[in-house]
Amino acid sequence: MEHQTAAGLADLAGTWAVPAGGEALFTWEYDRPAERLLRLYTKGKQRQWDADERLDWSHEVDPSDPLGMPDELIWIADSELWDRLPEKERAHVRVHTAGWTYSQFLHGEQGALVCAARVVQMVPDINAKFFASTQVMDEARHVEGFSRYLREKIGVGYGVTSSLQGLLEAIVRDSRWDFTYLGMQVLIEGLALASFGIQRDMMTDPLAKAFNAYVLQDEARHVAFGQHALSEYYREITDAERSEREEFALEACHVLHDRFAGEELWSNLDYGTRECIEITRESASLRVFRYRLFSRIVPALKSIHLFGPKMQEGLGRLGLLRFAKGDLHDIMAADERAAREIELAQRKREIDTAIEAGGTGGGGAG
Ligand SMILES: [Fe+2]
Ligand SMILES: [Fe+2]
Known part of the structure; x- marks a missing residue:
């Protein structure tokens, strides 16, 4: 496969074909109300938002720091290498880190888009299809x-990193609907919650913060959906089936734990690829990411009953068992509150601006 780096987003090209197994499943059981799923579906319908309207795209980001990234989140910031870099080079690192991350x-x-569409086809329950x-x-x-x-505010795009590509491939290839759920709704969505949470809470650019808060609110629904479906299904499976799923999830945890160090970024930036990767692996920023990630994923695995001896042993080896006590519902409720707060503050700003401008029309974005 080919990674194109350090170009604008427009320079990324081509397609990637993954053979996808499985069956498209029709159901004739239309009348099986499932209250929790339907409640999530209603939320899903009502909370659609349009980025064109909801966000203030006229906001100008700092071109040398398009996310407002504090130094502690730059992977190589805690190093002599960083101390040596002139400010111009540091700006270059910030822009490219933003470009790599957002890419x-x-x-x-896009992986989530493809997988969600697969779930529509594969899942047996009509409410889950909704x-x-x-x-x-x-x-x-x-x-x-x-x-x-990426296009308007960062201007630098990267190809998909091999670890993410490998995960997506493993998920899409599998023909069983519950593997699509497990891979996408629990593991990749967990990755999304952690990553967007960091963006929302730690970046200083208001557009980046607001955008991620809204995305996060959607992702919290997706995770809740996966948990709901899988916790029922996995209660009933055999030990052999459970063990196979635990292996799949553990393998993904391994990749997520060890294999996100921005390889393409560093080989492109040319400050010494190997040294930068080493520094990244030990960085405080990556520790924050791992903490956020596994404090969401581990309780999720436990709540869907993938927490047998094999899982516990595997998580123990990665040093992740301490997260098993966390409460995912608290975290997700906090995500939802944060998005609401940003939304309310933004509406208030809109109203204030309208009043200042002497406008008499009420209303606002729906
Ligand atoms: Fe999602
Ligand atoms: Fe998403």
Whole structure:
């Protein structure tokens, strides 16, 4: 496969074909109300938002720091190498780190779009098909938003990193609907929650913060959906089936734990690829990411009953068992509150601006 780096988003080209197994499943059982799923579906319908309207794209980002990235989130910031770099080079690192990161978000969102569409086809329950179809629309809006941000505000794009590509491939290739759920709704969505949470809470650019808060609110629904479906299904499976799923999830945890060090970024920037990767692996920024990631994923695995001896042993080896006590519902409720707060603050600003301008029309974005 080929990675194109350090170009604008417009320079990324081509397609990637993954053979996808499985069956498209019709159901004739239309009348099986499932209250929790339907509640999520209703939320999914009602909380659609349009990035064109909801966000203030006229906001000008700092071209040398398009996300407002604090130094502690730059992977190589805690190093002699960074101390030696002149400010111009540091700006270059900030822009490219933003470009690499948002590019991975973009490719991951497309993965989510493809997987959600597969869930619509494969899942047996009609209510789950309903919800998954709102997720398809959510993910399309996320792809749209990240590609616009990359194009208009960052200007640098990267190809998909091999670890993310490998995960996506493993998920899409499998023909069983619950593997699509497990891979996408639990593991990749967990990755999304952690990554967008960091963007929302730690970046200082207001557009980047707001955009990620809205995306995060959608992702929280997607995770809740996956958990709901899988916790029922996995209660009933055999030990052999459970063990196979635990292996799949552990393998993904391994990749997520060890294999996101911005390889393409560093080989492109040319400050010494190997040294930069080493520094990245030990960086405080990556520790923050891992903490956020596994404090979401581990309780999720536990709540869907993938927490047998094999899983516990595997998580123990990665040093992740301490996260098993966390409460995912608290975290997700906090994500939702944060998005609401940003939304309310933004509406208030809009109203204030309208009043200042002496406008008499009320209203506002829906
Ligand atoms: Fe998404
Ligand atoms: Fe999602």
